[in-house]
Amino acid sequence: MKITPNLKQRTKGFVIVLVMIMCAVSLIILSGVLYRTSTVSLLNLRNTQLSVLNNAAEAATEKVYAKMAWDFQYYGPNQVSSNLTAYRTYVPTTSDNSFWSRIQFSDANGNVNSTYVSFLTNYTGPLPTQYPNQFATTSPIYRIVSNASMSNSLTPGVIGTAQQDVLLAEVPVSTYAIFYNGVLEFSDCATMVVNGRVHSNSYMCVGAGSGDTLTFGSPVTSCGTMSAPARGGINIWTANDPSTWLTTFSGGYSTNVASVNLAMTMTNTHSIIDIPPPTESPMSVQGQARLYNQAQVVIIVTNGPTASANPTVLVTLQTAYNDQNPGSDTAKTTAILTNVTDTYLDTNSIMKVPFLSLTNTFYDQRQGETNYVAQIDVAQYNNWLTTNSAALGKFSSSPATILYIADQRAAMSTSRQAAVRLVNATQIPSNTLNGNNNGFSVATQNPIYIQGNYNTTVAGVSGNTTAMGSTTNGASVPSAILADAITMLSPNWVDNKSSLAYNSVLRTDPSGTMTVNAALVTGAIPSTGTDANSFSGGVQNLTRFLEDWSSANLVMNTSIINLFNSQIATKQFQMPGAYYNPPKRYWAFDTTFYSRQPPGMPYALVPIRFNWKTPAPATVTSN
Numbered sequence: 001m002k003i004t005p006n007l008k009q010r011t012k013g014f015v016i017v018l019v020m021i022m023c024a025v026s027l028i029i030l031s032g033v034l035y036r037t038s039t040v041s042l043l044n045l046r047n048t049q050l051s052v053l054n055n056a057a058e059a060a061t062e063k064v065y066a067k068m069a070w071d072f073q074y075y076g077p078n079q080v081s082s083n084l085t086a087y088r089t090y091v092p093t094t095s096d097n098s099f100w101s102r103i104q105f106s107d108a109n110g111n112v113n114s115t116y117v118s119f120l121t122n123y124t125g126p127l128p129t130q131y132p133n134q135f136a137t138t139s140p141i142y143r144i145v146s147n148a149s150m151s152n153s154l155t156p157g158v159i160g161t162a163q164q165d166v167l168l169a170e171v172p173v174s175t176y177a178i179f180y181n182g183v184l185e186f187s188d189c190a191t192m193v194v195n196g197r198v199h200s201n202s203y204m205c206v207g208a209g210s211g212d213t214l215t216f217g218s219p220v221t222s223c224g225t226m227s228a229p230a231r232g233g234i235n236i237w238t239a240n241d242p243s244t245w246l247t248t249f250s251g252g253y254s255t256n257v258a259s260v261n262l263a264m265t266m267t268n269t270h271s272i273i274d275i276p277p278p279t280e281s282p283m284s285v286q287g288q289a290r291l292y293n294q295a296q297v298v299i300i301v302t303n304g305p306t307a308s309a310n311p312t313v314l315v316t317l318q319t320a321y322n323d324q325n326p327g328s329d330t331a332k333t334t335a336i337l338t339n340v341t342d343t344y345l346d347t348n349s350i351m352k353v354p355f356l357s358l359t360n361t362f363y364d365q366r367q368g369e370t371n372y373v374a375q376i377d378v379a380q381y382n383n384w385l386t387t388n389s390a391a392l393g394k395f396s397s398s399p400a401t402i403l404y405i406a407d408q409r410a411a412m413s414t415s416r417q418a419a420v421r422l423v424n425a426t427q428i429p430s431n432t433l434n435g436n437n438n439g440f441s442v443a444t445q446n447p448i449y450i451q452g453n454y455n456t457t458v459a460g461v462s463g464n465t466t467a468m469g470s471t472t473n474g475a476s477v478p479s480a481i482l483a484d485a486i487t488m489l490s491p492n493w494v495d496n497k498s499s500l501a502y503n504s505v506l507r508t509d510p511s512g513t514m515t516v517n518a519a520l521v522t523g524a525i526p527s528t529g530t531d532a533n534s535f536s537g538g539v540q541n542l543t544r545f546l547e548d549w550s551s552a553n554l555v556m557n558t559s560i561i562n563l564f565n566s567q568i569a570t571k572q573f574q575m576p577g578a579y580y581n582p583p584k585r586y587w588a589f590d591t592t593f594y595s596r597q598p599p600g601m602p603y604a605l606v607p608i609r610f611n612w613k614t615p616a617p618a619t620v621t622s623n
Helices: 007-075 077-082 098-102 269-273 285-289 342-347 378-387 389-394
Strands: 103-106 116-126 135-150 160-172 178-180 192-194 198-200 214-216 220-222 247-249 297-302 312-317 333-337 361-364 369-377 402-407 416-423 440-443 447-451 479-482 485-489 512-517 519-524 543-545 552-558 560-565 584-589 603-613
Touching (some): 007 103, 312 389, 333 389, 369 402
Parallel strands (some): 198 220, 297 402, 447 485, 485 543
Antiparallel strands (some): 116 135, 160 603, 361 369
8 A cells, every 4th residue: 555655744843843953052052142141241240349359458558558658757667667566457447438348358367357567678779760869778668468358249259459568768868969848048049050859848949149040950849839039139030930040950840749757846857956855755756866865975065053163064975775776875974074174174084075175255246146165176086986995985886976065054145155166177087887987977956167177088098188179079978067057167267356347357368268078957047038138048158157258169068958947046147248258169969978878867758659569369478
């Protein structure tokens, strides 16, 4: 029997199978697409969450950095090192923003609600390129690390990280050619070329005198404005028109920059040269900044116990132990010398100090006052350090790099003041120990007078005067003088002619060249107006003069630093012709201060984000 197949029914069955196959394939494709879409979406979510958590971790490190930088700039490095435990509790909280309730912070060591903060190392060297020609000295680097995760997350296990290495740079202010904590004035400046950074924590007044020029070879920064207003009765510039200033800024200038804080109480910077109150700890923030506590040799001169008695002198020898400053020495060598005469200072058996003389007086025509003078013969002091038995015993392993002296003799009338004078100082103590030239600085709360050449003979080489008269400093001793005011007296100054007319033929007329190689930290009397009787004198007259220097040269290899207003020598500057005529000044920034610092130099405190990265979670050793 012949059977005829039903082709129509078979075709329908094939189509159904084919549709089912295609549906299955489509489902597989759809499943793949949905899976891929889900995976990409999850990856995008994880990536977004990682970015959020990295930012959260960075916020934690920034919170620590902000507090650390504040403590450093206002209280100094010791405040930071003592606050490490407190910093570790710093994380963003809901009191900052409700968002932080979703974030869990840890210190990468498993400790929650904590940030890793630890000392890493000390650094000495140049600062990053945004701080050209600035150098840090023995400055701590701290590492800050945070890990952050999100609670109730759709993508658990995502951890954000951030790591900052922070340099708390201690920048000696002597690495600035000129640094003013207040108004910086060059107004009516004689021709001057400044190669080195210049900074003012206030506004700046530039402008050279008629026929003169003022040139800056390095960057100039001011926390205020830059202009050339009338000063000293002179008005040859248009205040806000640089084309009239006779001033060239080869390194450019910036205004309204952030202030540079120093390692001291910025509301009373004169305190660094003042005698501290008896209740102040030498290791307090303020105590550590004082030169009185940093000095190894301290000499205090006071009146005798009765009106007719000779002065009393307190001599203290102190040295540093266990990273404490010398003022913390619990085994100080002290001597109280009473009824002192100059002969007694050289012959007494308690402690001979033959380098000190207390019988000199002279008249300061700017101040209109006769000075009591505590005079230091620097050559004799240098010899005393190496021959006096008390000094040899105290400073055998820690050199006496700073001499602090204060003359506190009360004036017998309002026409007298106490002062310090340095003489015979062509060769100053180098304080060499273990091959290191540690230098020598003098600090006083009094006005100080420098008579004759200072630090012009290379230490240890008798008769070598390669630095004298040269603006390339050949002297090998880093040195600073820190005082209420600094006056230059020529080598030919004579005390008993000091009250005569400054340009009288009966009075010594300086001639030749005087050279001073030292950083100068001193006070100014600010301008109070625009006329000739209310001018500060400008940078060029920050160091004062009392003689007719018309035929003389003054060479200074230095860093000029004005941190405070003078509090003892407070008479206003007068234009030349009143009590002095200026020398021809040859001024140079001593670039050796980049690599070696004078003892006792104040430090600018500059917090810097030194290094940043996103490390692996749970690690604090990523370099």
